Amino acid sequence: MKEYKIKLKRSKAFHVLYSFLKLILTILFKMVYRVEVSGYENIPKKGRLILCSNHLSYVDPLLIGAYFSRHVYFMAKKEVFNSRVLGEIVSFLNAFPVNRTSLDRKAIKNSCEILNSDEVLCMFPEGTRSTEGVIKDGLRGVGLISILSSNSPILPMALSGANKIIQKPRKRIFFPKVKIIYGNLIDTSSIIKENDNKTAISIILNKTMGSIKELYERIK
DSSP: OOOOOOOOOOOOOHHHHHHHHHHHHHHHHHHOOOOOEOOGEEEEEESSEEEEEEEOOHHHHHHHHHSSSOOEEEEEEEGGGHHHHHHHHHHHHEEEEOOOTSHHHHEEEEEEEETTOOEEEEOTTTTSSSSSSSOOOOOHHHHHHHHHTTOOOOOEEEEEEESSEEETTTTOOOOOOOEEEEEBBBBHHHHHHHSSSHHHHHHHHHHHHHHHHHHHHHHH
16 A cells, blocks of 8 residues: 555635535435434534544444534545555545554554644544444544644544444345434543543543443434
8 A cells, every 4th residue: 555645735626525525415314314413512613623433334434524514534444545446535535544453653643643733533442343333442542642632632422323224144225313413522631631641541531432332322
């Protein structure tokens, strides 16, 4: 896979097209999956932000990107970028590669670059999909990236229903009701200030996953 350069400066034409695609997706998802969204008032209008969600299906990034009120950047497993066509598509959708089998310093650098530019980075702390709809334990990367990006705040959110869109064993497509909820902002600055890095990372992870689980229970 070739060296990936994160794209932070986009043309006016890109923003127009991106906004148009978001509109089309929101209309489509509303019609097909009867999407309900709550907690919009908790979304900061500007500034760096780590958006943390549970992970149910391949559709999650499209749902999040369509309904979140700001542009969102995502990590995507590096294998996606092995395909030139698919790689170009996910790059257009503000995704960048991450190696999930090791500490990916390049992905961490890209994440910090995004956040230090006052943009939104979406992370799935579980690190993989939970197609059964049961939230798994989170990984420590969210706390690490918050620290390395000058104490970026975290907005927990939860999705429900998306794991029922494509079901095994025959991978049939269904049309479940999908719900999205945004929780209260987690200010990491005091946590980081009052603890050493290792402890702060654990506290941030526990608060984030606890919030995601609580939100999920409210909408599942």
